[in-house]
Amino acid sequence: QSALTQPASVSGSPGQSITISCTGTSSDVGGYNYVSWYQQHPGKAPKLMIYEVSNRPSGVSNRFSGSKSGNTASLTISGLQAEDEADYYCYSYRSGRPASFVFGTGTRVTAL
Amino acid sequence: EVQLVESGGGLVQPGGSLRLSCAASGFTFGTYWMTWVRQAPGKGLEWVANIKQDESEKYYGDSVRGRFTVSRDNAQNSLFLQMNSLRDEDTAIYYCARDTGKYCTDYWGQGTLVTVSS
Numbered sequence: 001q002s003a004l005t006q007p008a009s010v011s012g013s014p015g016q017s018i019t020i021s022c023t024g025t026s027s028d029v030g031g032y033n034y035v036s037w038y039q040q041h042p043g044k045a046p047k048l049m050i051y052e053v054s055n056r057p058s059g060v061s062n063r064f065s066g067s068k069s070g071n072t073a074s075l076t077i078s079g080l081q082a083e084d085e086a087d088y089y090c091y092s093y094r095s096g097r098p099a100s101f102v103f104g105t106g107t108r109v110t111a112l
Numbered sequence: 113e114v115q116l117v118e119s120g121g122g123l124v125q126p127g128g129s130l131r132l133s134c135a136a137s138g139f140t141f142g143t144y145w146m147t148w149v150r151q152a153p154g155k156g157l158e159w160v161a162n163i164k165q166d167e168s169e170k171y172y173g174d175s176v177r178g179r180f181t182v183s184r185d186n187a188q189n190s191l192f193l194q195m196n197s198l199r200d201e202d203t204a205i206y207y208c209a210r211d212t213g214k215y216c217t218d219y220w221g222q223g224t225l226v227t228v229s230s
Contacts, residue, residue, distance in 0.1 A: 003156070036216035038157070045207060045220035046149075046157065052214055089157050093215045098171055101147075101215075106156040 004029060004090055004104035011110040012080045020107045022073040022090030028102060030071035034093035037066060037075045041086045049088075050075060082111050114138040114219045116208050121224030128198050128228075134191040134208030134221055142186035145211035148193050150204035151223075158204075161193065162211065175201075198228045 005023040012018040022029065022037075029035055033053045038046035048057050050066035053073060063078045073092075077084055090104035120132040134146070148160040161172045161182040170182050181194040191208050205225050209217035 032215075034215035040157075045222060047220075048212075048216060048218050051212065051216040055214075057218065087156075091157075091159075091216060100171060100173060101159040101162070103149075103157040103159060 002102075004092060004102055006088075006090060006104040006107045008105070009108045009110065011112050013112050014080055014082065016080050017076060017078045018080055018109065019077075020075045020088055020090075020109070022075070022092075022104045024071050024073075024092055024094075024102075026071060027096060028092040028094040029068065029073050029090075031095060032093050033068070035066070035068060035073040036091045037064075038089045038091060039084075039086045040089065046089065077109070080109075080111050085109055085111050114210065116210065116219055116221035118206060118208050118221045118224035121206065121226045123227045123229065124198055125230050126199060126228055129194070129196045130198065130226060132193040132195065132206055132208075132224060132226070134193075136189045136191065136208075136210070139210070139219075141184075141189040145213070146182075146184060146191045147209045147211050147217050148182060148191075149207045149209060149217075149220075150202075150226075151207070152201070152204040155204075160206070163191070195226070198226075200228050202226060203228045 037050040040046040053068045054066040115137045117135045147162040163182045179197045183192045205223040207223045210219045212218045
């Protein structure tokens with residue numbers, strides 16, 4: 001099972017906006033609106049930040065937003081803060097026989 | 113408060129077996145799909161398996177299919193992962209997570225470490 005492709009690292013200055021991409025295929029990211037995003041701080045369990053491409057769970061800051069175009073989904077963090085420094089993973093349903101789920105390769109976000 | 117607590121991890125030799133458990137509380141366990149995810153040391157997340165509420169559907173990642181079996185006991189609010197024919201590359205922290213019903217997971221346990229080594 002090949003992972004979805006994400007940049008290894010993205011950085012920005014505090015207050016800036018950054019965007020993380022997540023590229024898949026028409027069997028996963030491009031074929032369904034079942035893309036979610038997770039934030040993981042070192043030594044901690046992942047936290048759901050976005051589901052179904054662009055929906056935010058209750059309690060997640062509105063500085064986090066998601067979108068999709070074709071086979072690529074994106075997570076944008078607006079007004080970057082030091083606390084946003086973490087690893088971010090996309091996650092998608094993948095059709096097939098059998099169906100499955102797949103994570104992205106992960107992106108380390110750094111606030112310079 | 114939703115809580116998921118994994119247990120059963122430890123050191124096992126290649127070719128050996130281990131059974132992980134996940135104790136759930138704070139929600140109606142039997143009404144949710146559940147998922148196992150793992151993370152090798154210093155590596156990314158990998159989806160392992162998930163299971164439907166009544167165990168009628170189970171799905172596995174390619175790397176574990178045929179060796180791992182996911183099951184659950186709704187009466188005991190527990191999720192299990194039976195791992196056989198373990199390999200070095202199965203070394204990881206194993207997390208259990210609750211599926212939201214929207215093809216993602218919202219609550220995760222703290223994880224249990226499985227180390228496969230001779």
